[in-house]
């Protein structure tokens with residue numbers, strides 16, 4: 001395939017690099033497919049989440065997700081002894097959750113809302129920044145907001161407050177590793193005789209990749225595929241650098257390392273999303289489909305401790321939201337024929353429905369500095385209710 005057949009600048013760059021070098025490691029393919037400045041999935045103009053996009057995230061489902069997250073942020077503010085504080089959102093997407101967080105503070109924690117000195121949005125895509133800017137100008141014109149392209153741009157220890165990231169970690173580029181008879185190798189991307197993008201096994205791009213794969217046992221058997229993400233540790237190091245005191249709250253899907261290496265995950269966890277359908281054709285449509293891998297929670301926690309943060313703990317999304325009072329939002333306010341109120345109550349319920357839904361699949365991991373680890377969102381929401389425990 002000639003790069004003049006490329007459908008967008010991300011694909012053109014991928015094909016150009018393969019033409020020059022023969023093959024590129026999958027991690028480089030993923031970085032370009034998602035974050036190429038013009039053609040990357042998260043850089044190009046156009047919706048990525050929500051009904052007209054490729055997948056929905058919790059803020060698309062219900063505003064009470066962000067509003068209850070605000071209750072946790074407010075508790076951290078209280079633990080800091082009050083006073084001016086910053087709220088930082090990593091990868092705010094369409095800006096829905098940023099607005100929900102502010103509304104949640106205003107509604108559930110007015111003092112923390114009044115004392116918020118700045119909302120910082122970490123977004124590298126200019127087109128998404130514009131979407132976020134417009135939404136915030138309309139919904140919260142009085143709140144000082146600032147944008148940076150990367151956490152590394154924030155001065156060291158400049159955040160006394162809370163960082164939040166919803167579905168950020170699963171979007172970090174991963175190395176795709178494979179166990180062969182010779183040991184651990186890495187998947188590279190090349191083109192076959194018919195011009196199609198295809199995988200090829202090759203050597204690891206960096207000894208750190210082999211070390212991570214062995215440490216977390218993600219590919220224990222010959223033939224196993226799995227992922228490792230040095231970018232995860234880099235992000236946690238940036239969080240630790242920026243955080244003077246407070247908490248970082250990540251919501252995402254992931255597994256402990258032992259699960260990532262088990263029989264059910266012999267193919268790894270990488271998936272592609274296109275128009276609300278999941279596919280395992282990772283190399284199709286570079287720049288036009290989302291690519292995502294489950295978070296390795298053990299790696300995240302080890303990286304946090306290595307960076308000097310404390311791990312407060314991890315819980316499932318449903319328990320987190322219940323502990324923060326979402327039951328109040330699950331009852332339709334006002335008249336029985338208030339369709340909007342009923343829809344809102346049903347949406348709040350869907351965040352915590354029992355069974356294999358989002359409430360259990362998503363987890364919340366909280367990293368802290370100087371605010372203690374016994375946070376409300378991590379407490380047992382059913383304590384004292386024997387019938388539920």
Ligand SMILES: C[S@@+](CC[C@H](N)C(=O)[O-])C[C@H]1O[C@@H](n2cnc3c(N)ncnc32)[C@H](O)[C@@H]1O
Pocket residue numbers: 042049057058059090091092093094097122123124125150151165166167168171172235
């Ligand atoms: C699946 S989307 C989630 C968007 C939004 N948080 C939501 O819940 O709808 C993943 C987002 O993570 C962002 N992202 C990836 N790496 C990042 C990083 N190092 N710092 C900040 N954001 C990042 C991407 O740009 C993208 O907007």
